[in-house]
Amino acid sequence: MKDSVTTIGVFDGVHIGHQRLLERVRQVSTEYGYNSKAYVISYPFEYFRDDFDGLIMPLTARIFEISKFVDEVEVLDLLQIKDLSAEVFFGSYLAKNTSILIVGEDFRFGKGASVDVSGLKQMCERSGIRLEIFPEILDSQNRRISSSLIRTLVQKGDLEQVVELLGRDFSIYGSVDGVNEQTGEIFIDIDDSIVKPEFGTFKAFERNFGVNGVMRFGDRVTFVCKDLHPAPHSTMEVVLFQKKGEGL
Secondary structure (H helix, E strand, C coil), X not given: CCCEEEEEECCCCCCHHHHHHHHHHHHHHHHHCCEEEEEEECCCHHHHCCCCCCECCCHHHHHHHHCCCCCEEEEECHHHHCCXXXXXHHHHHHCCCEEEEEEECCCCECHHHCECHHHHHHHHHXXXXXXXXXXXXXXXXXXXXXXXXXXXXXXXXXXXXXXXHHCCCEEEEEEEEEEECCCCEEEEECXXXXXXXXXXXXXXXXXXXXXXXXXXXXXXCEEECCCCCXXXXXXXXXXXXXXXXCCC
């Protein structure tokens, strides 16, 4: 029996546009007494391009944020689904136990992202699934809120806009790659798949250890805090704030 309100996307950053869509999924599922489900694709199709900037947040963090809105989250590995035809993908995932499907206006699927929402609408009609196309959300500058826009702002170090579009603080995720005890510098290894500011020094707060410090980006990424002495390879989540020298 079809009993789910389903959505799908990469949801990188889980920005306020994503949040509005997920809130709609929750609202409809509550109204009908259905389960709410989100398929999360591990990477966007742009991942295969040489100029991909990187993800805003790792997959585990995305799942955590999305789980605040829906009953069930299922991850789809892009490498395993990218060559599936639209028909096979629809039958294997989108139509599975789905009564209502809610997607964004720019959703595409199938090999090479060849099918858009008009093709999806036809498939849903044949399968008796109600399709709802969620409209794009604009920011205060009348720009479409998108993960690609946020990635660009992160690289520029424009955290004020990043926080506005995310609807929450912005974090950098990494692991300890070395410590200079004399200077209090903790060298952070950030996965190449994660986008980060290209340069700059930022006021920061490390969540896992609960300490304030300064985060520097350049040839190396460092978190400076003389009160912190983490073990090698410790996981770090550093919340970034405004740049040093800007009202500090």
